[in-house]
Amino acid sequence: MADILDWTNADLDQLDMATYEDKAGDMAARLREETGAGRLPFLTMPYAAELKKQLAGLKGYLDGFDHMLLLGIGGSALGARALQKAFHPEQDRPGHRGKWLWIADNVDAYALTAFMAKLPPEKTVVVTVSKSGGTIETVGQYFIIKEWMKERLGDEWAKHMLLVTDEKQGFLRGEVDAFGIRALPVPDNLGGRYSVLSAVGLIPALFLGMDTDALLAGAREVADVLADPALSGETLAGTQAFRLAAWGAALMDKGFTEMIFFAYIPLWASFGDWFAQLWAESLGKEGKGSQPVPAVGVTDQHSVNQMFMDGVRNKACLFLTCPSLPAGPKFPADLPDQFAYVRGKDFGELIQAEGLGTRMALSSSGVPLVEIQVGADGPKQAGKLIGLLGAATILTGWLMGINPLDQPAVELGKRLAKARMDADGLADEKADLNVFLTAQRDLREF
Incomplete structure (x- = not known):
C-alpha cells in the first residue's frame, strides 16, 4: 500500500x-x-555510506552483549526510544528473552542506582551519546557508570563502552584517545533532534536487530528530492x-x-x-x-x-x-x-x-x-x-523567518544549572541565581 x-x-x-x-x-x-555547503546533513546524508560500513563492522561486537545502556538526553534518546517501541516492543511484554535496551535520559538517581544494581556488567555495553561531549546530564552519568564498570570489570571496562560524539573534539573524544574506547561520530552540523538516522539512533537499532538499511532508504525517498x-x-x-x-x-x-x-x-x-x-x-x-x-x-x-x-x-x-x-x-x-x-x-x-x-x-x-x-x-x-x-x-x-537548527533559549537554563553547581566563570548567571534564591518566597503548605 x-x-x-x-x-x-x-x-x-x-x-x-x-x-x-x-x-x-x-x-x-x-x-x-x-x-x-554541507550545512544540512539531515537531508544530504553524506555520512550514510561510511556509517553502513561502521555498523556492519560493529554488529559482531554488539552481538556479544545482552544489554545496552544508552546514556543520552533529548535528541540523543528520543529517536532511539521511538524506534525501540515501534520495532522491538517485546521488552514491554511478558516472557521477553531477547536483547534489552535501557535508556538513561534524565537525572534520575533511582534509575541509575537500579541499573548498577541489576545489570550484569559483563553482558552490558554502555553507549554514551553527546555531540559536544559536555552535556552534564549525560557525561555525569558516564562518570558514574565508568567507575562502576572499572570496579566490576577491571582492565576490561573500556571494551564495554561505546562513545558517539564529535569526531575531532570535546571531552568524550578525549576519552576515546586516552582509553582506546570504540567510537562513532556525530556528523558536523547535525543537531540532536535531527540525528536519529545517524549513529545516534542506528546503533541501538542495530543492537535490537532492526533493518537499519530500510530506515535510511525510507528517509532517502523524501530527502533526495530536497x-x-x-x-x-x-x-x-x-x-x-x-x-x-x-x-x-x-x-x-x-x-x-x-x-x-x-x-x-x-x-x-x-x-x-x-x-x-x-x-x-x-x-x-x-x-x-x-x-x-x-x-x-x-x-x-x-x-x-x-x-x-x-x-x-x-x-x-x-x-x-x-x-x-x-x-x-x-x-x-x-x-x-x-x-x-x-x-x-x-x-x-x-x-x-x-x-x-x-x-x-x-x-x-x-x-x-x-x-x-x-x-x-x-x-x-x-x-x-x-x-x-x-x-x-x-x-x-x-x-x-527563524532558524530551525539552533536552540538559544535552552542554553540559559543549562548555564544557570552549571552556576548552581558552582562551575567556573558564569559570573552573571551566579549573580542572577543569588538574587533569585535570596528573594522573599511566598510559601504555603498544601
Missing part, C-alpha cells in the same frame, strides 16, 4: 497558503545553497514536505498555536515525543511557533481529546494511521446483545473504526487535520516519516 497524506480536512480554503507557496522558488534556492543540486521551485512546491511547511506556517498566521500529533499506530506512539522536541525546539523562537501536543490513539480519546474537541479553537492536527495493522484475535460470537456489533469481528478493526471516528469528529469540530497514512508499519515507512517531518520542520522555520 502507498504512503499518502490526506489533505481533505486541512481547511486549506481558510488559510492563506498562497503567501507561502509563492516562496517555493526562494526556498529551493536556499536548499540548494545549504545542502551544497537535496538535489538542481532542485527547482516547481519541484519543491510539489513535495509533501513543502506543502506541510506552508500549511504549518499559514496555520500560525491564523492563530493555530498548537499542533497535535495523534498517533493511531499504537507501537509508534513514541514518535509523538520525538516530534514534540523536533517541532518545539526548532520553531519556538522570537515569540513565534506552535506548541506540539503528542497524543495516543485510542488512549487519549478518553482524556485530552475533550480539550481538542471542545476547548479553545487554536489546534491543528497531524493524524498518523496505518490501514494494514494486524487483525488480531476475533471477538467471541456469543457476546451480550449490547455488544452485538463486534461479534465475530477482528479486534484490529476497532482501532481503525476509532481512528476514523476521531478524525471525523476533530474535523467537524473545526480542527484542521492532515492524515499521514503509511501503507505498512515497517522500518522503511518509519524512515520516510522521520524524513518528512524533519524536512517539513526545517522548511516551516525558514518560512517563518
Whole structure:
C-alpha cells in the first residue's frame, strides 16, 4: 500500500497558503545553497555510506552483549526510544528473552542506582551519546557508570563502552584517545533532534536487530528530492514536505498555536515525543511557533481529546494511521446483545473504526487535520516519516523567518544549572541565581 497524506480536512480554503507557496522558488534556492555547503546533513546524508560500513563492522561486537545502556538526553534518546517501541516492543511484554535496551535520559538517581544494581556488567555495553561531549546530564552519568564498570570489570571496562560524539573534539573524544574506547561520530552540523538516522539512533537499532538499511532508504525517498543540486521551485512546491511547511506556517498566521500529533499506530506512539522536541525546539523562537501536543490513539480519546474537541479553537492536527495493522484475535460470537456489533469481528478493526471516528469528529469540530497514512508499519515507512517531518520542520522555520537548527533559549537554563553547581566563570548567571534564591518566597503548605 502507498504512503499518502490526506489533505481533505486541512481547511486549506481558510488559510492563506498562497503567501507561502509563492516562496517555493526562494526556498529551493536556499536548499540548494545549504545542502551544497554541507550545512544540512539531515537531508544530504553524506555520512550514510561510511556509517553502513561502521555498523556492519560493529554488529559482531554488539552481538556479544545482552544489554545496552544508552546514556543520552533529548535528541540523543528520543529517536532511539521511538524506534525501540515501534520495532522491538517485546521488552514491554511478558516472557521477553531477547536483547534489552535501557535508556538513561534524565537525572534520575533511582534509575541509575537500579541499573548498577541489576545489570550484569559483563553482558552490558554502555553507549554514551553527546555531540559536544559536555552535556552534564549525560557525561555525569558516564562518570558514574565508568567507575562502576572499572570496579566490576577491571582492565576490561573500556571494551564495554561505546562513545558517539564529535569526531575531532570535546571531552568524550578525549576519552576515546586516552582509553582506546570504540567510537562513532556525530556528523558536523547535525543537531540532536535531527540525528536519529545517524549513529545516534542506528546503533541501538542495530543492537535490537532492526533493518537499519530500510530506515535510511525510507528517509532517502523524501530527502533526495530536497537535496538535489538542481532542485527547482516547481519541484519543491510539489513535495509533501513543502506543502506541510506552508500549511504549518499559514496555520500560525491564523492563530493555530498548537499542533497535535495523534498517533493511531499504537507501537509508534513514541514518535509523538520525538516530534514534540523536533517541532518545539526548532520553531519556538522570537515569540513565534506552535506548541506540539503528542497524543495516543485510542488512549487519549478518553482524556485530552475533550480539550481538542471542545476547548479553545487554536489546534491543528497531524493524524498518523496505518490501514494494514494486524487483525488480531476475533471477538467471541456469543457476546451480550449490547455488544452485538463486534461479534465475530477482528479486534484490529476497532482501532481503525476509532481512528476514523476521531478524525471525523476533530474535523467537524473545526480542527484542521492532515492524515499521514503509511501503507505498512515497517522500518522503511518509519524512515520516510522521520524524513518528512524533519524536512517539513526545517522548511516551516525558514518560512517563518527563524532558524530551525539552533536552540538559544535552552542554553540559559543549562548555564544557570552549571552556576548552581558552582562551575567556573558564569559570573552573571551566579549573580542572577543569588538574587533569585535570596528573594522573599511566598510559601504555603498544601
